[in-house]
Amino acid sequence: MVSKNRQILLAKRPQGMPDESTYNFIETDIPELNSNEVLVQAQYLSVDPYMRxxxxxxxxxxxxxxxxxxxxxxxxxxxxxxxxxxFQQGDTVTGLLDWADYTAIDGSQLRKINPDKAPITTALHVSGMPGLTAYFGLLDIGQPKEGETVVVSGAAGAVGMVVGQIAKIKGCRVVGIAGSEEKNRYLVNELGYDATINYKTTDNIRQALKEACPNGIDVYFDNVGGEISDAVFSLLNFHARVALCGQIAHYNDTEVEMGPRFLTTFLKHSVLLKGFIVSNYTNRYEEGVRDLSKWLSEGKLKYKENIVEGLENAPDAFLGLFRGDNLGKQLVKIR
Amino acid sequence: MVSKNRQILLAKRPQGMPDESTYNFIETDIPELNSNEVLVQAQYLSVDPYMRxxxxxxxxxxxxxxxxxxxxxxxxxxxxxxxxxxFQQGDTVTGLLDWADYTAIDGSQLRKINPDKAPITTALHVSGMPGLTAYFGLLDIGQPKEGETVVVSGAAGAVGMVVGQIAKIKGCRVVGIAGSEEKNRYLVNELGYDATINYKTTDNIRQALKEACPNGIDVYFDNVGGEISDAVFSLLNFHARVALCGQIAHYNDTEVEMGPRFLTTFLKHSVLLKGFIVSNYTNRYEEGVRDLSKWLSEGKLKYKENIVEGLENAPDAFLGLFRGDNLGKQLVKIR
Structure with missing residues (x-):
């Protein structure tokens, strides 16, 4: 057990992409506990786009x-x-903790996990927040019906991978949009996506989508925004649903970008769009964790992790999300 | 009874605004009836933006x-x-009929109206399609709750006027956006709107909205689109709802206009947006007509009509909708 606690502080609010000046690395004492508090030593840290x-x-x-x-x-x-x-010494737990070796936190903010049931890291993706985000966004907003076509952007991200697999479980045609051949091969060969589009090498995303979605698009799960969404919007069917989960293309914008107005299309096709965050569904988490864990244990939900070692590499792992580095869930191994 | 039937035909599909070349005025014989058909002599014709x-x-x-x-x-x-x-000779009926003196139509396409209950023209607005459009868009998509703030664009149009009044019935703060002082005075003094904005004379619509909506905007009923909507979108509250009913600013566009991307805002605030057309609610018309007629008879729904005389003036009355001429429901008196 180290005697010091390394922490990464927010030194400065970034304009545009975060850089070195955003962070401050310090060493401090391991915190003392107040009543009801628990001292947790971090094993794995999740970096996610929403943190921007x-x-x-x-x-x-x-x-x-x-x-x-x-x-x-x-x-x-x-x-x-x-x-x-x-909680007792030795328990494995998950929660929203510091980018640090140790965090002292009220026990009510922690959830115990059983390390014998599934690898503990799955609590940070498939059966954790990204999985629940996929679950509620797709099923509550997207409402996919058997035989419908579901398009997912950011398809190889932690949320996207779960979205596509749930859509397959529901009997849909699933088309993923991601940024490398390696990612797309994985989506088709391992996760069972019906088709994929590499937005970095495709000249005309709209044309590629049209070919991949011969019956149009019924559900769009959007993690990305920007020109990819513009293309999808132009192919939405009557009564299509858009679950707006992320707009990673815009998180580092320093001013509002312009884009083609699309609401006339939404009007003509009676499209529903809903922005959401997973915490809108707090009172239904139990249902989500139950279904996700069941599918995981049945082998219906596969996953891929990308693990970087060392707390000091968390800032760069976070930036990698915006560079499109990650195939699968980006984690940082701390201990 | 005239012996000829004047009709206005679609001569050419307009690019941009319709003009003289769009129409062809002809005289033809009064049609003969087939079985189950009814010959209707038009008294009033409704012109509506969706016709574009x-x-x-x-x-x-x-x-x-x-x-x-x-x-x-x-x-x-x-x-x-x-x-x-x-149907019998002398019945008063409503339906989707020709721009003409006479139409022969299958009786199943007509609805009988009782001229003793309310002025017959109300079947073309308050208790007809515009009223039902307001009713379902506001109540089903907007879901206004007492004390919330509802903003209506195109507030002095046939749909907008009903939207604002239903929102008042539901106990909301109602802010209307319209294009003249006369319209705005009417909305406040006669229809009970809490505040209005004249988009033609206001430099900064966003600032004006901010002042008119001190608690932000919970429901936006959009008939208009464009820069007015951009301003509204920037002030939406968490869990706000947007009923997308019309985009009159864009119906005559010949190419896709650019505008600021707003989906990051929708994401941050978990906004719901739904495009709709009244026919999505066909199986609930009865409920809508019942409530609208009740409010009308109780004096809770007021209306204003703008009547132009003569079938030959229908094309110009229609164009007036886009010029913003009309205060209230635009009708053409044919006989």
Whole structure:
């Protein structure tokens, strides 16, 4: 057990892409516990695109990270010490913890996980927040019906991979949009996507989509925004549904980008679009975790992880999300 | 009874605004009836913005008007002759009929109206299609709750006027956007709107909206699109709803206009947007007509009509919708 606690603080709110000046690496003492608190040693840290929003202080659905405080993210770790009746030393837990070796947190903010049931990292993706995001966005907003065509952008991301697989479970034709041949091969060969489009090498995304979706598009699960969405919107069927989950193309914009107006199309086709965040569904998490865990244990949900070693590499792993580096869930192994 | 039937045919599909070349005025014989048909002499014709869509042959939710056939619109008229068991000479009826003195139509396409209950023209607006459009768009998509703020664009149009009044019935703060002082005075003084914005004389619509909506915007009923919607979108509250009813700013566009991308805002605020047409609600018309008629008879729904005389003036009355001429429902008196 190290005697110091490494932390990564938010030093400065980034304009555009985060860079070195965004972060401050410090060493501090391991925190003392107050009543009901638990000391957790991080094993794996999840980096996710939505964190970019929390680095800004613009009005948003999530409270901004505090300046000069540790950044926070999904973590699985081990209980080192507990002042909370529900947790004991040695328990494996997950929660929203510091980018740090250790976090002291009220036990009510933690969830215990069973390391014998599934690899503990799955609590950070397939059966965790990204999985639940896919589950509720696709099923509650997208409402896919058997035989319909579902298009997923950011298809090789942590959320996208689960979306496509659930859509296959529901009997849909699934078309994924991702940024490399390697990703697309994985989506088709391993996850059972019916077709994929490499947006980085395709001249005309709309034409490629038209070919991949001969019956038009009924459901669009959007993680990306921008020109990819423009192309999808032009091919939506009557009564199509758009689950707006992410707009990663725009998170680092410093001013509002212009794009073609598409609402006349939405009007003509009675399209429904709904922006959402997973916390809108807090009161239904149990249902989601149950179904996702069941599909996982049945082998219907596969996953891929991309693990970087070392807390100090978390900032670069986070940036990789925007460069499109990651095939599968990006994790940082801390211990 | 005139011995000839004047008709206005679609001579050419317009590019941009319709003009003289769009129409062909002819005189023809009064049609003979087949079995189950009814001959209706038009009294009032309704001109509505959605008709612009039917003049084009682009893929849309409504079938295009046929070239060299009469244009069609909502009409109230009198039964001259009937081969249908449900209708008799002298009945007052409404339906989608020709821009003409006379139409022969299958009786199943007509609805009888009681001229003693309300002025017959109300079947073309408050308790007809525009009223039902307002009713279902606002209540089913907008779901306004007491105390919420509802913004209506095209507020002085046939649909907008009903939207605002239903929102008042539901206990909301109602802010209307329209294009003249006269219209806005009417909305506030006669229809009970809480505030209005004249988009033609206001430099900064966003700032004006901000002042008119101190608690942000919960429901937006959009008839217009374009820059007005851009301003509204930037002020939507968490879980706001947008009922997308019309995009009159764009019906005469000849190419796709560019505008600021707003989906990041929709994502941050979990906004729902749904395009719709009234025919999505066909199986609930009865409920809508019942409520609208009740509110009308209780004096809770007021209306204003703008009546132009003469079938020959229908094309100009239709263009007036795009010029923003009309305060209230634009009708053409034919007989």
């Amino acid at each position: 929003g929390r680095m800004s202080d613009a009005k948003s659905y999530v409270t901004p990270f505090e300046l000069n405080e540790p950044l926070k993210g999904g973590v699985v770790g081990t209980v080192i010490e507990s002042m909370h009746p529900k | 869509g039917r003049m084009s042959d682009a893929k849309s939710y409504v079938t295009p008007f046929e070239l060299n056939e009469p244009l069609k619109g909502g009409v109230v008229g009198t039964v001259i002759e009937s081969m249908h068991p449900k």
